[in-house]
Amino acid sequence: MAQINSCLKRTFIVFNFFFAIIGGIIIGLAVLSQILTSAEEDQSMEGRGMGLIVLYVMGAITMLLGLLGAFGAYKEQKLSLVVFLVCMVIGAFLMIRAGIPAAIARPQVxxxxxxxxxxxxxxxxxSFQVKHMADTLxxxxxxxxxxxxxxxxxxxxASCQCSAEDEEKYECRMLSYSYLRQGRSIYSKPCFPILMHYVLLLADITLGVIFTxxxxxxxxxxxxxxMIHQLRQANRTTILLSVPSIFTPGPPKYQELHNPPPPY
Structure with a gap:
């Protein structure tokens, strides 16, 4: 016999399947990042391994928690729901603890x-590494x-040079001979504002994911x-109160005083 409200049960199962899908998406993003960066061998990619590990761990934990919650609701298993609840408490605490300082530090980035x-x-x-980074940007x-x-x-x-095709798509400027031995068309926009646009966009996306x-x-x-409360209420033993025999009503008083008629 079902002990959890059916509507709540279905809602919780759908919620946990959505939670598991998010975990799968995180793992997919980690795989995609690993494929796209596998060819890079320079020093700028040294920290990618730790970032990929974090993504894989977060994705796996999120997926397992979603499946655990869905299983606990479907089977109405109290232990699975308690484990899920504890993990949600810890997860909410960690997300809030990471999100609030990040949101405060965001304007200072x-x-x-x-x-x-x-x-x-x-x-x-x-240095060579800085020049390589600038050329790449x-x-x-x-x-x-x-x-x-x-x-x-x-x-x-040469990475600054703006070709004839680029002049139709991007803003370019012509440098005079006072700066270079030859006249050259270069990109007019600096890299830092463009880089900051993507950095702040990534920061906003990260904050959105954390608070979501x-x-x-x-x-x-x-x-x-x-649901745990409903399971606890359903498992309580019902106590039936019986009326003590001392309060059982006896025969009416008029029966005690009634005298049968004498026989003829």
Whole structure:
């Protein structure tokens, strides 16, 4: 006999399947990131291994919790629901603890990065790794310099060059002979504002994911708590109160005083 409200049970199962799908999406993103970055062997990709491990672990835990919650609701198993509830409490606490400081630090990201990038100037006298990073940004983002093309002084690399095809798609500018030995068309936009756009977009997406998971964890806590309460109420032994015999009514008083008629 079902002990949990059927509507609540179906809602909780759907919620947990959605939770498991999110875990599968996280694992898929980790696999895609690993494929796209597998060919990169430079020093800028040294930290990708730890990031991929974190994605795999988060995806696996999310998927397993979703399946555990759905199983506990379907079988109306109290132990599975209690484990799910404990995990949701821990998950909500961790998400909120990580999300609030990140949201507070978000407006300071641009200033911190700008200070660090300005320490790399001038680019023409920077290390090989910094030059390689700048060349990669300029090639992929179609920009020149971190804050201006003057970051390279007079040694502007070929990655800044704007071809005839690029002039139709991107903003370019022609440098006069006072800066270079030959006139050259270069990208007019600096790289730092473009880079910051993607950094802040990634930060906003990360904050959205963190607080969305926190909200889902709180919702899971509420639903699982209600179902555990229903299971506890259904398992309680019903106590029937019996009326003591001392209060059993006796025969009417008029029967005691009634005298039968004498026989004839």
């Amino acid at each position: 641009e200033g911190i990065l700008e200070e660090k990038f300005r320490d790399l100037l001038p680019l023409n006298s920077a 300029q090639t992929q983002m179609h920009c020149c310099g971190l804050f201006s093309y003057t970051d390279w002084n007079d040694d502007i690399p 998971l926190a909200a889902l964890a709180v919702l899971g806590m509420v639903l699982s708590s209600i």
